[in-house]
Amino acid sequence: MPVMPFPHPGGDYAITTMYSVPDDAWYLELDLVGKQRNLLTAIVPDEDPAREPTICSDPQGPHQDIPYEIVRWFMG
Template structure:
């Protein structure tokens, strides 16, 4: 579902690409149903940086500064949300990356106690909440962060 700019002429469409392990945010010109700019925010691999791509083969469009600033603010929020865990200590980033890859970011209630024990053996207790939230969106008590 597109997220419209207040002036109504532009919108941002956000989608996740599983093959790319990345969020795509596209700035669209609503009337022409045309993508103008695409931001790609990888959320699995700490070595891949976010990028912004312009459609060089399309007709030139002047995008107002306030619209471009609005788009880049949304991209910045996505980067902070998707990649915040990558700013942790390198050894924690590696544990999180491995857990996300192994479990695809999802873990069932029945698996949680065993995985929790494994993570506790690997990381200091003080880091446990950050690792579990980044890897599975859960707290050490098993509840979901957003629930």
């Protein structure tokens, strides 16, 4: 399935979605567009209600403040 980016109206952030067939899960990534950096990844299992969604960040990456409005947009 093709990768589909959805830019935030402000232009600084985008959500990239993709489906992983081996994982049977959707991957949604919150990206900082100007720095070409992934800030958060949400993994949402498909068709298995026993598996719960997971949110990940890069603990080795530099600290990045994410505005509350952007987090709400990502989680919405």
